[in-house]
Amino acid sequence: MKKTGTYQFASKPSIVSTAVSVGPLEKVSPFHPHFDFIYEDERIGQETNEKGHSQLIEDTCNMAVTKGGFQLQDIDLLLAGDLVNEMTPTNFAARQLATPFMGMFSACATSVSSLITASFFLETKLMDKVMFGAASQHNAVERQFRYPIEYGAQKPPTGQWTVTGGGYGILSHHQTGKPYVHSATIGQVMDCECTDPLDMGSAMAPAAFDTIQKHLAQNKGTSYDFVMTGDLGKNGFSILQELIKSSGVSSYLVDNYRDAGAEFYGNEEKFLSGASGAGCSATVYYGPIYAELLAGKWKKILLVATGALLSPLSFQQGETIPCIAHAVELSME
Template sequence: MLNGKQTWIFDQAPVIVSSGTVGGPFEAKGKIANDFDLLHSDLWLEKQSFEQAHQLLMEEACQQAIKKSSITKEDVQFMLGGDLINQMTPTNFAANTLQIPYLGLFSACATSMEALALGAYLVNTNGANYVLAGAGSHNAAVEKQFRYPTEYGGQKPPTAQWTVTGAGVALLGRSGDGPRVTSATIGKVFDMGLTDPFNMGGAMAPAAVDTIVTHLQERGVDPTYYDMIVTGDLAKIGREIAIDLAKEKGITLDEKTFNDCGLLIYKNDQQVFAGGSGAGCSAVVTFGHLLNQLRAKKINKLLVVATGALLSPLSVQQKQSIPCIAHAVSIENGGA
């Protein structure tokens, strides 16, 4: 099952039985609105705080995934997930509501694929029959913690990104007709010494490229094996850097098939600076839009490389640089 040093090949190819995606009002105006299971009309979600609204997003995404399957909540052995808020409290509180055995995970905006990789590992090794795996974020909650409250009206540079309000989860099982998780490459932490929290794409691009190169080498394929390679939230700036860095390593990423979740989610006339971001970004795009593309056979082999900046408010205040990580998971039709 271990192939090389960082890649798992899943010989049982766990199935994504179903998925659930929930979004906010800005996402409802975006490019992939029709791929959401549920969309809310305001950021508060009728809750008393943005963090409580964030919790509800995760609860509803899990509930949607279960509702769309043939199983009950009691059939799910484990829930794997996380978010960007201190101590992952929205996901922790959601796990309390759902009462499913829970493993809290943090890889910042790479959490969605960390959860999917570990969930697939559990199912592949008979450690579970069914696992929920995913992540979420909330624009107002995340902006308040990492930058400025939105009410402050702080100005942002063009390199900044827009945090997605949404949550996405996949329900993994041993058998079924859905797309299958065939492999995963666990990334290493990269720190290039960058310190600007408004340029996440530039900071995360080296980690993304290292994981992509490692995945291709350890799986023994080239980029053309995949119909699409999608990064998590490098957005416009990071995607361009990643293409250049990959070329330096002898890998050509075709601009037609190399995309980014932060560029797929919003329309061109939505003012999102360089593109979307947040732990919910790769989660809702992958478990909504991209899975629908797989189910419709518009693509058959997909590599999702979720990217995360592992900074915290404290590390920024202490003038530390930004360590980053990327985890890659391949999802394919037709098994391994």
């Protein structure tokens, strides 16, 4: 039988600490009360966008360590990534943090793929504390994937706005009173032949749908507070809902679907279809959603981060946009 990529973690590793920081523009987000730090400068006070990106990662990781009452030397491994070429912002931040480090790339799904990987390491009991997460910086990502920031290109209504922000957490052995990782589904790459780089939501929705379907099929009878995708945006999220409706997946006791990208900037029309970027799901999942789990508002949720696996080169060479989605089920006792 074909593997579904779904795993349960018997040791129930807990997320013991998280930290989230964002850029100045993200102040408008309805989630902003749960962001630990909002920078006044979009370059985080650095000379270049990439340096600022790196600084944001370094600061936020340090914050996650401090908030948990740990020290950097307690961290067995840092698993993190971003969207910039060769992931220099994360690599350079890891140079400063000087913990054992492995880079993770799943595009905007890195927030969850890093948490899933961390859960496996914890399950082996070889490690005690693994830091995971992802970040993006608007300017650094846009200039690489699209146009110079000051170029006056018209974005269509399906366009999304890359978030400046990062979210990091520390996963450790099970602790009562902390949300834990119950299970996860490792997604497979899906390609429905979408080609428009200004419509990522449509490209990513099938991957999200596939992963959700697989995860729910392995967990029949489980009741979820909600299932939240990463950065489909308003357009991709409506398509996902249509896919779910027409397939009858909602019969698995889930009737509440949400999308971090669609909710991130509220109803501000100038952000078009909503937010995207590795920092979108990372900041929402490990900021507001984590805080609400911790407060006991939610008991069981499924987080499905989505990533579009394209590069400017692959687009120029006429390739379609393959996408991936990874799901992680968090529980709170």
